[in-house]
Amino acid sequence: MPITALASQGGAPVRTTPWPSWPYADERTQALVRDALTSERWAISEMQQDADPYERRFARAYAEFHGVAGCAPTTSGSSALTIAFESLGLTRGAEVLVPGLTWVACASAVANAGLVPVLVDIDQTSLCMSPAAAEAAITAATEAVLLVHLSCNIADLDAFTDLCRRHGLAMVEDCAQAHGAQYRDRMVGTFGQIGAFSMQESKVLTAGEGGAAITDDPQLYRLMEQYRADGRRYAAGHRAPGLPELDEVGEVQGRNLCLSEVQAAILLGGLERLPSENARRAKNAQHLDKLVGEIPGLTPLPPQDGVTRRTYYQYAIRVDRAEFGGVDVETLRQDLVAELGVFCAPLHDPLNASLLYNPLASPHKYDATVLSRLDPRRFDLPESHRARQEFLTVPHNVLLGDGGDVEQVAEALEKIHTVRGG
Numbered sequence: 001m002p003i004t005a006l007a008s009q010g011g012a013p014v015r016t017t018p019w020p021s022w023p024y025a026d027e028r029t030q031a032l033v034r035d036a037l038t039s040e041r042w043a044i045s046e047m048q049q050d051a052d053p054y055e056r057r058f059a060r061a062y063a064e065f066h067g068v069a070g071c072a073p074t075t076s077g078s079s080a081l082t083i084a085f086e087s088l089g090l091t092r093g094a095e096v097l098v099p100g101l102t103w104v105a106c107a108s109a110v111a112n113a114g115l116v117p118v119l120v121d122i123d124q125t126s127l128c129m130s131p132a133a134a135e136a137a138i139t140a141a142t143e144a145v146l147l148v149h150l151s152c153n154i155a156d157l158d159a160f161t162d163l164c165r166r167h168g169l170a171m172v173e174d175c176a177q178a179h180g181a182q183y184r185d186r187m188v189g190t191f192g193q194i195g196a197f198s199m200q201e202s203k204v205l206t207a208g209e210g211g212a213a214i215t216d217d218p219q220l221y222r223l224m225e226q227y228r229a230d231g232r233r234y235a236a237g238h239r240a241p242g243l244p245e246l247d248e249v250g251e252v253q254g255r256n257l258c259l260s261e262v263q264a265a266i267l268l269g270g271l272e273r274l275p276s277e278n279a280r281r282a283k284n285a286q287h288l289d290k291l292v293g294e295i296p297g298l299t300p301l302p303p304q305d306g307v308t309r310r311t312y313y314q315y316a317i318r319v320d321r322a323e324f325g326g327v328d329v330e331t332l333r334q335d336l337v338a339e340l341g342v343f344c345a346p347l348h349d350p351l352n353a354s355l356l357y358n359p360l361a362s363p364h365k366y367d368a369t370v371l372s373r374l375d376p377r378r379f380d381l382p383e384s385h386r387a388r389q390e391f392l393t394v395p396h397n398v399l400l401g402d403g404g405d406v407e408q409v410a411e412a413l414e415k416i417h418t419v420r421g422g
C-alpha cells in the first residue's frame with residue numbers, strides 16, 4: 001500500500017469511522033436507571049422502601065464479584081482511597097509508600113488523610129511500584145503501601161505481600177485501572193486489607209463519577225460504611241417503609257461520600273457487562289500484541305509474572321524512539337491521535353513533576369509539622385520519567401470492537417513508523 005502523508009501533517013487518516021462508544025448504557029442499564037428515577041428514592045440517606053436500594057444491591061454484587069465480606073460504594077475513586085486510609089486508623093503523619101507514576105489522587109488522598117506519601121519509583125518491566133525501591137524507602141515511620149495496578153498490568157503482589165508481612169505494613173490496592181483482573185487466579189483488590197476502585201467515566205466500569213472500597217475484614221467494612229455516610233451504616237433487621245435506610249452509629253467522624261441511586265443503578269448494569277467486555281478486550285489485545293510486535297521499535301507492555309487474567313484500561317506500547325527518527329513520544333502520540341481519531345492518553349506525569357500534585361500550594365490544609373515532608377520535589381523518580389517518555393497508550397473502547405479495529409491501530413502505527421523512521 002502506498003504511504004501517504006501522516007494525518008497530523010495533512011494526510012488522510014487511517015480511521016474515519018467511529019470507535020465503539022464509551023461510556024454507554026445498554027437497554028438493561030437504561031431500564032435499571034428508569035426504575036431508580038421513578039422510585040422516589042434517590043439517596044440511601046432517606047427512607048426504606050420494599051426493595052433494597054440500588055446502592056446496596058450494587059455493593060452486594062461487587063463484594064460477591066470479589067468474594068469479599070463488604071463493599072462501600074463512594075462518590076469517586078479518590079473518596080474510596082480516603083475512606084480506606086481513614087478506616088485503617090494509621091498514626092497521623094505516618095508514611096505511606098505511593099508509586100511515582102500514577103494519577104494525582106493516589107498521593108493527594110493519602111496526604112488529605114493526614115498521612116505522608118513517600119513517592120517510590122516504578123519497575124520498568126511492569127510500570128508498577130518497584131519492590132526493591134519500596135524496600136529501600138521503608139523507615140521507622142512507614143505504616144502502609146498503596147499499590148496501583150497501572151494501565152494493563154498488576155503490581156508484583158508476591159513481592160509486596162511478602163514485604164508487607166515482613167515489615168508489618170498495611171496494603172491498600174488501587175484497582176481504578178484493573179476492575180476484574182486476577183493475579184494467581186485471585187481477584188485484585190483482595191490481596192491488601194482494602195481494594196479501592198474508581199468508576200469515573202474513563203474507567204472500564206463507570207457511572208460518570210463513582211467509586212468503591214472493598215474489604216474482607218468485617219470491622220474495616222463497618223468503619224468504611226461510617227466514614228462514607230456521616231457515621232451511619234445500613235440498618236440491620238427487617239425492612240419497613242418509613243424507617244431510615246441508615247442507622248446512626250457514630251463510632252467515627254465520617255462525612256458524606258455516598259453514591260446516588262441513579263449512579264448505583266448505572267453501575268449495577270455495567271457490572272453485569274464487565275466480564276464479557278473484559279474478555280472481548282483481552283481477545284482483541286492479544287491480536288494487537290501480535291501485530292504491534294511485528295512493527296520495528298514497538299513492544300507491547302508484557303504482563304507481570306503472576307497475571308492470570310489481564311484486563312485493559314489503557315493498552316500500553318513501549319517505543320524505541322531511535323526507530324522513529326528520534327522524535328519525542330508526544331509527537332508520536334499526536335500522530336496516533338490524528339490517524340485514529342481517538343484520544344490516546346500519555347502515561348501520567350510522574351508525581352514529583354505533576355502540575356496537579358502540589359500540596360505546598362495549600363499549606364493551610366496540612367499539619368505544619370508534616371508540610372516539608374509533603375514536598376514532591378524531594379523524591380527522585382528516574383524510572384517513572386523514563387517510562388513517561390517511552391510509552392504510547394490506546395484507550396480500552398478501541399478494544400471493544402471486532403478484529404478489524406485493532407488491525408487499523410496497527411496500520412496507523414506502521415504508517416507512523418514508515419514516515420517517521422523511514
Ligand SMILES: *Cc1c(COP(=O)(O)O)cnc(C)c1O
Pocket residue numbers: 075076077078079102103105106148174176177198199200209210211
Ligand atoms: C482514576 C484514578 C483514580 C481516581 O479516581 P476518581 O474517581 O477520579 O477520583 C485513582 N487512582 C487511579 C490509579 C486512577 O486511575
